Amino acid sequence: MLNKFLGIPELASEHGEMIDHMLEVVHWFMAVLFVGWTLFFLYVLFRFQWRKNPKASHEGITSHFSTHLEVGVVIVEVVLLLGFAFPLWANRVDSFPTGPDVAKVRAVGEQFRWTFHYTGPDGKFGRVDPDLISLDNLVGLDREDPNAKDDFLTINKLTLPVHRKAIVQVTSKDVIHGLAPVKLRIQQDAIPGMEIPMWFTPNKITDGDIICAQLCGIGHAQMYASFEIIDGAEYDKWVVQQSPVKEEAPPLASAGQ
Amino acid sequence: MSSSTSTTLPDSSEEAHAEDHHALPFWRQYIFSSDHKIIGIQYGFTALVFLAIGFFLMMVMRWSIAYPTSEIPLVGKMLGERWAPNGVISPDLYNMFGAMHGTIMVFLGIVPLAFGAFGNFVTPLQIGAPDMAFPRLNMASYWFYFLGGVVMFGSFFLESGAAKVGWTNYSPLATTTDTEFASIFWTGQTLWLLGMVFLISSSLLGAVNFITTIINLRARGMTWMRLPFFVWAMLVTGFLLLLAFPPLEVAAIMQLMDRLAGTSFFLPTGLYAGGERLDISGGGSPLLYQHLFWFLGHPEVYVLILPAIATVAEVIPNNTRKPLWGYKSMVYAVMVLGFLSFIVWAHHMYLTGMGTAVSTFFQTTTVLISIPSVILVTSLLISLWGGSIRFTVPMLFATAFLPMFGFGGLTGLPLAFNLIDLHLHDTYYVIGHFHYVVAPGTIFGLFAGIYYWFPKMTGRFMNNFLGHLHFWPSLICMNGIFLPMMIQGMAGFHRRAFDGGQTYEATTERFLWMNELTSWSAWLLAVAQIPFIFNLFWSIRFGRKANSDNPWDATTLEWSTPTPPPHGNFPTEPVIYRNPYEYSQPGAAKDFTPQWIPDEEIEKAAPEKAKAKAKS
Numbered sequence: 001m002l003n004k005f006l007g008i009p010e011l012a013s014e015h016g017e018m019i020d021h022m023l024e025v026v027h028w029f030m031a032v033l034f035v036g037w038t039l040f041f042l043y044v045l046f047r048f049q050w051r052k053n054p055k056a057s058h059e060g061i062t063s064h065f066s067t068h069l070e071v072g073v074v075i076v077e078v079v080l081l082l083g084f085a086f087p088l089w090a091n092r093v094d095s096f097p098t099g100p101d102v103a104k105v106r107a108v109g110e111q112f113r114w115t116f117h118y119t120g121p122d123g124k125f126g127r128v129d130p131d132l133i134s135l136d137n138l139v140g141l142d143r144e145d146p147n148a149k150d151d152f153l154t155i156n157k158l159t160l161p162v163h164r165k166a167i168v169q170v171t172s173k174d175v176i177h178g179l180a181p182v183k184l185r186i187q188q189d190a191i192p193g194m195e196i197p198m199w200f201t202p203n204k205i206t207d208g209d210i211i212c213a214q215l216c217g218i219g220h221a222q223m224y225a226s227f228e229i230i231d232g233a234e235y236d237k238w239v240v241q242q243s244p245v246k247e248e249a250p251p252l253a254s255a256g257q
Numbered sequence: 258m259s260s261s262t263s264t265t266l267p268d269s270s271e272e273a274h275a276e277d278h279h280a281l282p283f284w285r286q287y288i289f290s291s292d293h294k295i296i297g298i299q300y301g302f303t304a305l306v307f308l309a310i311g312f313f314l315m316m317v318m319r320w321s322i323a324y325p326t327s328e329i330p331l332v333g334k335m336l337g338e339r340w341a342p343n344g345v346i347s348p349d350l351y352n353m354f355g356a357m358h359g360t361i362m363v364f365l366g367i368v369p370l371a372f373g374a375f376g377n378f379v380t381p382l383q384i385g386a387p388d389m390a391f392p393r394l395n396m397a398s399y400w401f402y403f404l405g406g407v408v409m410f411g412s413f414f415l416e417s418g419a420a421k422v423g424w425t426n427y428s429p430l431a432t433t434t435d436t437e438f439a440s441i442f443w444t445g446q447t448l449w450l451l452g453m454v455f456l457i458s459s460s461l462l463g464a465v466n467f468i469t470t471i472i473n474l475r476a477r478g479m480t481w482m483r484l485p486f487f488v489w490a491m492l493v494t495g496f497l498l499l500l501a502f503p504p505l506e507v508a509a510i511m512q513l514m515d516r517l518a519g520t521s522f523f524l525p526t527g528l529y530a531g532g533e534r535l536d537i538s539g540g541g542s543p544l545l546y547q548h549l550f551w552f553l554g555h556p557e558v559y560v561l562i563l564p565a566i567a568t569v570a571e572v573i574p575n576n577t578r579k580p581l582w583g584y585k586s587m588v589y590a591v592m593v594l595g596f597l598s599f600i601v602w603a604h605h606m607y608l609t610g611m612g613t614a615v616s617t618f619f620q621t622t623t624v625l626i627s628i629p630s631v632i633l634v635t636s637l638l639i640s641l642w643g644g645s646i647r648f649t650v651p652m653l654f655a656t657a658f659l660p661m662f663g664f665g666g667l668t669g670l671p672l673a674f675n676l677i678d679l680h681l682h683d684t685y686y687v688i689g690h691f692h693y694v695v696a697p698g699t700i701f702g703l704f705a706g707i708y709y710w711f712p713k714m715t716g717r718f719m720n721n722f723l724g725h726l727h728f729w730p731s732l733i734c735m736n737g738i739f740l741p742m743m744i745q746g747m748a749g750f751h752r753r754a755f756d757g758g759q760t761y762e763a764t765t766e767r768f769l770w771m772n773e774l775t776s777w778s779a780w781l782l783a784v785a786q787i788p789f790i791f792n793l794f795w796s797i798r799f800g801r802k803a804n805s806d807n808p809w810d811a812t813t814l815e816w817s818t819p820t821p822p823p824h825g826n827f828p829t830e831p832v833i834y835r836n837p838y839e840y841s842q843p844g845a846a847k848d849f850t851p852q853w854i855p856d857e858e859i860e861k862a863a864p865e866k867a868k869a870k871a872k873s
Contacts, residue, residue, distance in 0.1 A: 007767065008748070018676070029670075037660070054645055066635050077627065086617055088676045089613060093612055130529070175427075175433065176427055182680075182749035189610070194525075196609075218349050
């Protein structure tokens, strides 16, 4: 309810439900504290203005209410940490999904576009080498590598299947960018020299913006990309269509269904 | 510790101090002065000028955000065709102003005003010292700062313009930007680093000086637990600057080498720039720069906040006429805060690919640091209870500080969690959060300080009506600026976009209208500062005269000096008899018992005790 009041955008991923839930809980906690403090504050300002209370008290408050309050704050924070933050983050970074069903994409940022590198039907990325990067080969894919044969690229458009786990490995060729598909409640800095994976499960057929989250130069604000979540079978068909090796039968793509 | 102070006093008669004034030529007394009070005022004025410049940059940016395709009125043509074709702000100019807004506000505006100006002017007076421990170092600190400011400001006029990759100046962007110019040295990105080296050196000189002064130059009787809270905060701030800034100085020099000497400290192998492979050795790490930057960056946040909290902690007891509640716990809290601020830095880097262990550590420390922060704010809030509150102008700013700073602190809570940052990282929520802390938080605290100490600096009060005219519109406009940012951030508006998010229409359309609300609030906030600026200068000559050296009926030592305090500060060596905030002491006739009045003299003034004696 509070989230809605605060204008949170549509949600389209499984783990995002926990994020939104935690946002809601934290904001209720903040609201209670802030409203409580403010009411106390206004009451005190009214009651103890010099006209009403010409002589100040040397001791002031003698109760231990504030200590209780501080302990209360600590307890809530511990619950937030132990109950939400630690386990959920561990779930993000320690338990990457595996298996043929997982959709894998590399997201390569550069000034000022995103190139998405798909494994193709074989589920394996071909070797990439920065030395091979050229205008015809945006990610430096080694076409000699057997795994690279069916790999394909899209520019500024990320397509993923609904209800299937997806891993996006985020990197950059030049400066730091940030991949932020807002509705999927996930973000990852794209750092040159590093390839950092993130995973999530889209749970809705939808589409949305991918915002560049880190200042990357003059075109930062207009580094527009978008994502599209489509039906699983449709996605498999699409992958085969996109793949440069059309004659080979796709053994793995439908195997996971 | 007090015997050493008496030897540094040149002579303890008032005439001798008066002679000192005549002995110094104008340029020694007011320009290259080594007197902490003059240096404080120099810091103050320079910092206020830079705050105004930083504010101007922001107003231009706010035009770009609200009306990205329209010509900006008044200044459009003055910005030049290169930066604002047909008066429309270019993304490049927006980025430049954005980077310099942050840099100027933090390093040239608020820290110099809080630490340089108030710290310099007030600290020696409050501890009963004749000056800072190293007056010449103090002077050098100001002039390094001034030089850093000139370099930063001058870089606007270079062909390349000033730095434009954010106040954080992340590599590799900072290294590969502006390399197309004939001389890489004379570009904004290079001069930013050079300017930072000057500014950091200035801060280090200041920090050493503050720490030494506070430890060694306290007057007789000024024990640790009799120090005004302001001095404690300055001591902790001094340690933060001393220990946190050197890593950034190193980072600045390493980045400078990456730019000028072809090293690759922060540049990885296989790096491209503008579509071309860079001819560098590589092997460096962009994240190393971020670690070094935020190792300063986070303690720096507390450098921005602590002096303001401390100023409020001076103003509140004075205007509630009662002691600061929980003084001791506040002292311990500020020390814990200072320590913890060194081990939370990586929460600025949650999305750089952090594993469970590291993320657990930094989330824990980040949440831990909220405890001393809550103690500080709660103590200030509870200090109001039982008071007899006078709503003077400094008190208005100090009271407004509490909920505003509280709001800023609370909105930091969600951001402390790695998981939530998957949604809120680099959004306007973050901008709203830290601006609440620094703008209606810190800056209001500093305004309180200006109105509060002005009578000591000049012998005159600032005008009350103009003060109200400054306060109320400022309070409303501040919220008009930053409250919408929280909503926009929740909706997914990301920062540093010259068009305010128009490109990502599907995400931003619901709240795009708020850009205009925010921008208009910002411009009105500028109008609200006019009464302040006028008041500041007008009151120096025409303000109501302060009727005594202690016009607020305060208890701390700075109010015992002649007004304005002469060279050497104290006509006779002060002795301290009691705690800093002895207001409304039971049995005392007056509602304030200054630190420097001996017990005997107090008892004479106490009617109950006199009666009791008469009875016996």
